Amino acid sequence: MLDKKGNSNTRERCELWNRFLEIFADRKIDFLTADREFVGEEWFDYLLCDPYTPFRIRIRKNTLLDDGEKELRADVCFQDLQVGVCGFLAVEGSKILVGGTHRNSQPWGQRYFDCLCRWLDWIS
Template structure:
């Protein structure tokens, strides 16, 4: 399920969602217990999509970062 991005830098929300949707199509959503990610995998749209899909997630952020709960 690795996706090679033909660009430098991090994936965007659209690419992350597509990857999770591929996983779900193959294995089913019930196989996802949690999504763990580093601070490059942030964004309000990304977090909102995970919440709407009822997918638990834990994202590591900088100690100085504050974010309201969506």
């Protein structure tokens, strides 16, 4: 891993992922999973340049999404969803599908938003 505290930057993530791919070159990778700290335009561009690395990454609710008509925050795109119902949005000009849902936390019953960004590996 990294010899430092705190979040990684895009360069460090790319180097770490390249090292992983070298070590496990003979294995089939279904997809890369990451949390909200592993986002950024340069990082997504890097992942999209490698069609052999599908990904599923949580994104922050204030991430701006572009559907080709307008740019909106992720939580606004999915604000009308009922708890437990998923909605999807294709990001204009890319092979990315964003899914969002609202859930109730336990035991307090507070509503919170979850959003996942996924590379569409079934589209060529």
